Amino acid sequence: MSFDACAALVERGDPLRFRAAMAAPLAARRVLFPLYAFNLEVARAPWVTSEPMIAEMRLQWWRDVLAEVVAGGPVRRHEVTDALSDVLDVQGARDLDGLIAARRWDVYPDAFEDAGHFEDYINATAGSLMWTGARLLGAQDAVPVRDMAFGAGVAAFFQAIPALEQAGRKPLVDGTRDGVAALARAALSRFDRGRAAQRDLPALARAAVLPAWQARPLLVQAVRDPGRVADGRLTLGPLADCWRLTRSVVTGRV
Structure with a gap:
């Protein structure tokens, strides 16, 4: 039942990744839906309260879940944790702990310190999620996966900028037109570099990069x-949108 609960959570809260997972083989879905449900719970934890301490406690709860996976002992019960602990290994738990640590930026109104801080945030969030899924599905080379994830993460972050600004955040180090264009070019270059090596991924692992179709x-x-x-x-x-997803499924390339 936990797997079904994960799929339902992703369907409601992350329609892009839901569509990508539903286009993947069932064996891939068994891995991806728990990861995506975990990511959704962590991503929205800082935004469901205006109290930083409560947001920090919510994030820490998920860090404790991952620590229990690393320890190899029983994992606390939750509609996501049962399915997550079934698919996640020690390396995956450690990588996803870095994802949670990066999400602490969402708790506070502080801007990114510099371009490197922003890149670390995208690499730790979008990058670690996509790489964990791909690795659990058989991928061995992190570089092309993380390159595609960086491009997809920047694109998704761009789409979130109006909401972030409305919430009083300063989402970009350089939010000028030139700054946005330069960041987009850098992300596109990295995405294309990873995309060029996508065919070298095991067939099942390609399902983990399918959310990058846009x-x-x-x-x-x-x-x-x-x-x-x-x-x-x-x-x-x-x-x-529909054409690109269909083409990506048929060709195996986003």
């Missing part, structure tokens, strides 16, 4: 018209 055209939009980011116009139309 990343390239969104980054191209941001390069060509950086104002779309602040205006909330960084998006794909329904037909283009």
Whole structure:
């Protein structure tokens, strides 16, 4: 039942990853849905309260879950933890602990310290999630997976910027048009580098990078018209979105 609960959580809270997982083989879904449900619970923990201490406690609860996985003992009961502990190994738990640590940025109003801090945040969040899924599904080379995850993570972060600014946050180190375009170009370059090696991934592991199917055209939009980011116009139309997902499933490349 825990697996079904994970799938239902992702369907409600993360429709992009839900669509990607449903397009994957069942064996991949068994790994990906618990990971995506975990990610959803962690990602929204800082935003369900205005009290930093409570948000920190919520994040710490999930860090304690991962520590229990590392220790090899029983894991506390939760609709996500049962399925998660069935698929997660020690290395995965350690990598995902870094994801939770990075999410502490979401708790406080402080801006990123510099470009390196922002890159670390994307690598630890989008990167660790995608790499953990791919590795558990048989991938051995982290570099192309993390490169694609960085591009997809930046694209998703761009889409979140209007909401972040409305919440009083300063999401980018350089939010000027030139700064946004430069970041988009860097993310696109890294994404394309990873994408070039995607065919070398085991077939099942490619399911873990499928959520990146929107990343390239969104980054191209941001390069060509950086104002779309602040205006909330960084998006794909329904037909283009459906076509890219279908093509990615058929060809095995995002």
